Amino acid sequence: MAMILKPIGTHLILRRPKYTNPNIHSCKHKHHHRPLTAAFCSIHGPNSSSEDISLHQAQKMVNQFDPKVPIEEAVTPPSSWYKHPSFLELELHRVFYRGWQAVGHIQQIKDPHDFFTGRLGDVEFVVCRDDSGKIHAFHNVCRHHASLLASGSGQKSCFVCPYHAWTYGLDGHLVKATRIMGIQNFNVNEFGLIPIKVATWGPFILLNLDKRISPLREADSDTVADEWLGSCSEILSTNGVDSLLSYVCRREYTIECNWKVFCDNYLDGGYHVPYAHKGLAFGLQLQSYSTTIFENVSIQSCEGGTMERKDEYDRLGSKALYAFVYPNFMINRYGPWMDTNLVLPLGPRKCKVVFDYFIEASRKGTFSAHNLFRNVGQNQEKKRIAMYPNELNLFSPHRRMTKLS
Structure with a gap:
């Protein structure tokens, strides 16, 4: 399932195409499902393969997207949306620098004085x-001459x-400024x-880089859940996505x-699983x-295998x-596992993917290194597969969507 940019008022967001498929549902409210009827978009306007695209032209191309084209007629965005710097700049300012962004997990700073650094755009x-x-x-920048303050x-x-x-103290206050004697109005x-x-x-x-909100105001947990996850926060928490998991690596x-x-x-709704992840496919009931x-989240789910394949069942669960x-x-x-994938843009044609692995606390002392290796191996497959469409983007203006049935 390709992601597309879509303007909402003065905001720019990435929208997922909606499939007309009995196994794909739209949910705007908790536990309310309905079939999707709209699909992807067609491309109109400037030559999408042009290498000379200004930020204004990129915004104009986004504004010309039509989200109501049936999936049978739809195509993916053109290659320029995947490789031109203007589109990345647009995404950073209209997507990544607005709203909540996951940047890490609480076990990275579980004790006082713990810290970690990162970069987003x-x-x-x-x-x-x-x-x-x-x-x-x-912001990891000294207020004196803008040097990078901390690393790692x-x-x-x-x-x-x-x-x-x-x-600087860990609360951000300036504790000591060297050799400023005689500096006036400091x-x-x-x-x-x-x-x-x-x-x-x-x-x-989570971090929110939106300059329109006050960073000093305490973030209410319910408000954060609603803004980041919409109506499916309860679904995730009741399915074992919680702070009780133990971090592995x-x-x-x-x-x-x-x-x-x-x-x-x-x-892509599991489309590639039986072909690219054959081992995983054996442990799932793909039918x-x-x-x-949901509003901000897409949830894919699949029943696990049977005890006849005990190794897969122990790893994937029911x-x-x-x-x-x-x-x-x-x-x-x-099963007892959770892993997260955080995709960070490094440039128009480069990204970093961060995989974090967690396991239920009761299983941490007995988890199988073999199973962890298999999890890591499958994510390496994701890395390899992700590169193939990028090569296609360089030689074709756009690709066709696929309707699952």
Whole structure:
């Protein structure tokens, strides 16, 4: 299922095509399902294969998308949407820098003084837990000469700039500014780290880079759940997506493809599973595969196999749930396991995918390294598969959609 850009008022969002399929449902309210009747979009307007596309032209092309074309007639977005810098710039400012974005998990900062850093588009950030246990997030930039303040992850009692040793507390306040004697009109309270709105939901840490909201105002958990997950937050939590899971490990991959290509692969409704993931297919009852579309989340679910294939059953359990959270976060819950996929754009034709693995706490001491290896191996397959459509994008203006039945 390809992802597309769609303007809503003054906002630009990525929309998923809607399939007319008895196994695919639309859900705007909790537990309310109805078949989808609209499908993808056609392309009109400027030459979509042009290499010279301004930001204004990119916005104009998005505005010309028609989301009501039947799936039987629909095509994917043109290659320029996957490889031109103007579209990436548009996505960053209208998608990634607005609304809640998953950036990590709470076990990365489970103790006071823990911190981790990251990057989203052009924004460098640092997330930490102070002495009192409160979570903070800041732009990872010294207020003096804009040097990168911290790197990696670990524990710190304060942040010391490596350039001129300006020092900040974990609450962001400027503690020490070196050699400023005689500097006039310098107010230390005005030069703390620039905060970013931070919140948690379940095991996940979220940031909101929208400049129109106050980063200092405490984020209400129910409001965050509603804004990030819409009406399906309860469905995820009741299906074992919660903070009780134990963290196992992380794997990161840099892939030479546009970030949307990886998401497209994830959102094809299981179409590729019997061909690309034959081992996984044996452990699932693919005839039960279904997709439900919520406001901000697409949930794919499938019944597991039988005890006749005990190894697969122990790993996958009786049901697998795959949730795509707009615009770039995937939650996979199966058996005692959960893994998450975070797709970060690094450029028009490059992205980083971060896989985090979790297991039910009662199983952590007995989990099978073999099963973990299989999980990692299947995600390496995802990485490999994601690259193929990108090559097609370079040589064809657009591709056809497929109607599942």
